[in-house]
Amino acid sequence: MIGNLNHVAIAVPDLDVAVATYRDTLGANVGAPQDEPDHGVTVVFITLPNTKIELLYPLGENSPIAGFLEKNPSGGIHHICYEVADIEAARDKLVASGARVLGDIKIGAHGKPVVFLHPKDFNGTLVELEQI
Ligand code: CO
Helix, strand or coil, rough: CCCCEEEEEECCCCHHHHHHHHHHCCCCCCCEEEECCCEEEEEEEEEEECEEEEEEEHHHHHCCCCHHHHHCCEEEEEEEEEEEEEEHHHHHHHCCCCCCEEEEEEECCCCEEEEEHHHCCCCCCCEEEECC
């Protein structure tokens, strides 16, 4: 059901430092910061030959990653995103197999439908599915 790894999202406590680390130390292709007010984050996309890294930094009062950074003050992997061909079919299959789906299918930061799966059902990893 799942296809390519679309991205790994890393929550960071200092976006400028993280950008410098990926651009200058690791020599990656780092994009410009993009505010995503609907998602409560500022995102920097890093394009690798085979996938993407997304740096996530809190935006606004109720950012969904503020609590994560409180628990992980130096940052950390927040979620991983797998591609699926049909997100509704994937969601229905997961629900039928007892996995916990977090909320409804929404339009994600790339303008495509996404849904999140509970980390307790996936080895402690928050999983995002994105329809490609
Ligand atoms: Co994501």
